[in-house]
Amino acid sequence: MSIFIFEDDVFQAQHLKNLVEEICEKHQIPFDFIEVTRKEERIIEKIPLTTYIPIYLLDIEIKSEEYKGFQVAQEIRKYDPSGLIVFVTTHSEFAPISYQYMVSALTFIDKSLPYHERYELFEKCLLRYDERNRADSPADDFIVNTEYTSLRIPFHSIEYIQTDGPHRLALVTEERVIYFYGTLKEMEMADGRFLRCHQSFLVNKEKLSFYEPKQRAVFLKSGASVPVSRRLVSKVRQALKGE
Amino acid sequence: MNMIIIDLAAFTFIGISHILLYLQLIRYPRLSLKLVIPLGIAFTILLVIVVTASGYPEFNIILLMFFLLSLGLLKKNLSFSKSLYFALFSMVAITLVKMVLFELFMALFIVSPFHLYVWTGNVIHFIVSVIIAFFVVISRHPVQKITQAIIDSRFLYRLSYFLLAAGLMILFILTVPAANLLSFFYEEYGTASYIAAYILFFLLLIMMLISFHLTKEQMLVEQQKRSDRELLDYVQKLERMHEDLAAFRHDYINILLALDEGIRTKNLAQIEKIYHDVVAPTAELLNNHELDIVKLSRIAIPEIKSVLSVKLAAAQQQQVKVLVDIPDKIENIRMPVLAFIRMISILLDNAVEEAVRSTEKMLQVAFFETEDCQYFVVRNSCKAQTVDLRKIYEKHYSEKEGMRGYGLFSLKRLVEKMNHVTLETTFVAPYFTQTIMIKRQ
Incomplete structure (x- = not known):
């Protein structure tokens, strides 16, 4: 099981990684690796290495490219139709509905939420990810x-x-x-x-x-x-x- | 005996037509057919009793007049002169049409090879009445439009008022009255009145045709006006947003200056204070979704754009937070534009109404396409904790009084007409989401 984080801000990326590790430890969710990157090629290259269903936490706005995270999601979908995609963004001007539909994203988490609310949302996503991987017939x-x-x-x-x-x-x-x-x-x-x-x-x-x-x-x-x-x-x- | 029953039935039909036509003219839709029919029957029976008991046929017209005028009281803001005009219109038009049709049918019958019996007249009377009632029921919209056009044009209004009043007099004379004065007129001018009635019929017919022509032109003008107004609203909205942005730019420079001062003096407390008091609140300004409406420019179909901009601006005015999500250009819609506009109007009207009443006051609209589908999504916060998703589409369902349920019922009917359209409704408290999905064909 593998976790991808796509984020260009080093501090935020580190912070998110810590958060994910903390949640995984709390619920004993196993994972092979957490890949933190700002390059989409790194993600695409690593998809074949994943066992089970991966989860992708993607920032939508990368280096002032409004749609970057979204494009990455579309790219991921070409190789991995079943992985969980979660958008993490500050760009609240963009409502999430269309993204959710177009790449069947799981959900959308606002970075600017207070810490505990954000924590709960990530926790929910990771639990869902865990559940998806445990189920006997994941694609139902x-x-x-x-x-x-x-x-x-x-x-x-x-x-x-x-x-x-x-x-x-x-x-x-x-x-x-x-x-x-x-x-x-x-x-x-x-x-x-x-x-x-x-x-x-x-x-x-x-x-x-x-x-x-x-x-x-x-x-x-x-x-x-x-x-x-x-x-x-x-x-x-x-x-x-x-x- | 049979003949009397047939005649009575014919009178009932005519009575119902009078009431229906009058109600249509004054635009009072709240009496349903179920109510009008017994009303018409009761009224006809009353008339028959009064006329046979008193022996004065002119009561026919007087009573009908009073009855219609009192029905007019149901409608608020209806001036007496208008009410009288409509009552006259209903009475004279129907009676004249009945008369002309009756004569015409009789003439045809005489020319035809059928034998003429005593009851032929009664049967033809009945048939004519049924035809009239039928046309009154089906020609609701054109009748309303035509009379509206007549009223709007002062000259036609006055002229027709005069003609109708004259028509009423003729009708009085033609009812074979029993009152002294009137019966004198009948004997003296009976034939003349008959001819006058025919002339009147054709005059009114010509007027109808003229006003029908007028309504068409008027409708075009109105539509033009409406789209101009919508465009103006849109432009004003854009201007306001531009001003907001300009103001923010101005403030921003001041904020930088204040921070600069703090940094120069290395006064961390001051910097912190400025951040909390001045900088942090601007985040809200940047997240202001008023700017969202600009995204409507990505829709290349002007009618849809203007409907959306008007509805969304109205929602914002009612303090609803509106989020618009149109990531890409929408070049065309894969169904008749008019049907699509009706659908989204129903969805948006319901959503705004519901959002206004809720605590979150949130409305989200998304419009986008994937490889094989177009999606239009409306999501709104709502007050209810539970919603019976099947029931809301039933004909008379309504959350509150009003047309809400009816709207959704016709939305479903529209969707059913198009095979490639799918309608999805989701409720996860407190959000209610409706999606129209159009598959590429």
Whole structure:
């Protein structure tokens, strides 16, 4: 496991390195090396040497080049599609949304935050990094890539997918809803981890909690309920037993 | 008996059309069809009872007039003369159209090879009434625009007022009245009034056509005016920012001088004081996101740019912190521009309204493209601790009274029409994020 820090200010770089080491020690997060550099080539060269998933802490503004950190992130993505990218910057004039989307960055940390807030944010990122490396199947994203839409959602967050009008689907997680073009059939074929429990519902097997015969619905761990058609009750019961 | 029922139904349709047309004219949309229909039925029954009981058909017109005028009281700021004008308009226009259509249909029927029965007249009456009611329901917007144009042009307003008043008199005479004076007029001038009614119909029709033409021109002028105004706002905003920047430059030199003095005398305490009192607060100025709005210049589609600048400036005026994130140039949008503007207007209106009510008062707008998608993201702070993400898109859902829920419902409808558009909604307290994703095709 490896940690990259991209920062041109020597003091800040040193400070950040100390901070990372402190957090890693506190939580006993193992790492092979911490690479602190101001040259993007150094990062690109070292990517093949990494084992497991690396984390990149990138300053966006390097030597008054506004987009440098961002360009480096795009470059990294060419070689490493799954590493965690965190932007560290003072350049608050640039809101983070577009960066997060374009290189699927994990998050964005403001250097000018008070020390303890910053500490907490880095701690969160490094814990996430640790968790990602421990998990058995790290790449659990559910990916939809059709002519009409491109989606990438962590599978464990999905609750269910429902039809919503002709050729329209609603994908529901605990904190978001996505309305997009597609058919349930396509989704079912694309990922075997779903369970068809109703003509117009696909449910995430991992989320099932219990079946309620009176309402003919299956309840999810979050408390949401999904209808079950008579024909498919046995399949749902089976899935629940398998848990 | 059947004939009476058919006639009654026809009268009901006409009654409903009167009420609907009048409500459209005074622009009072809050009575739904569900309410207007029973109202129309009740009113028609009342009329039938009064007219048959009293034997005075002229009550028809008088009662309708009073009924419409009292409906006009529902709407605030409606002057009596306007209310009267609209009531006249609704009554005269519908009655004349009904009359002309009835005559026309009868004439056609007589020419046609069908036999003429006693009930033919009643059936045609019914059909005409249904046609009128149908057109009143579907022609809401053009009717409003045309009358607005008539009112705006003083000459047409007065002329039509006069014509409508004359029309009312003719209608009175033509109802086969029972009051002495009126029945005298009917016997004396019945045929003349008939002809006058026809002339009036064509006069009003011509006026309609003229004002229809006027509305078109007026709309163009208005649109021009609006875009001029928006541009002016934008320029003023830029000027203000430039002034701010100039002021800061001036202050900055003073700050340097003060520091210089401290350094020269090696007075660390003074330097520290200057740093905390003078230098540190400037960080806030530099982070001032008012400057963000300049980034809108990266959008090459003028309509979208101006909508965004107006909405965001309005948000700033309501003390909402606005962050704009447009990293690259946006050359075009991969859907009809008008539909896109409607979508982002709904998103922004909702977001601003919600942000104003929240404690953080934060609004973030991002507009960018990746290799195969365009993204428009609106993120706002919000007061609610939980939001039912599915419910907000339902037709009558509303956080508070107002059109919020309805807006999101039509947003979803717009999205559904375009296969390559995806709508994502996320709520992680206290931030509410909505993303429109347009896939390249």
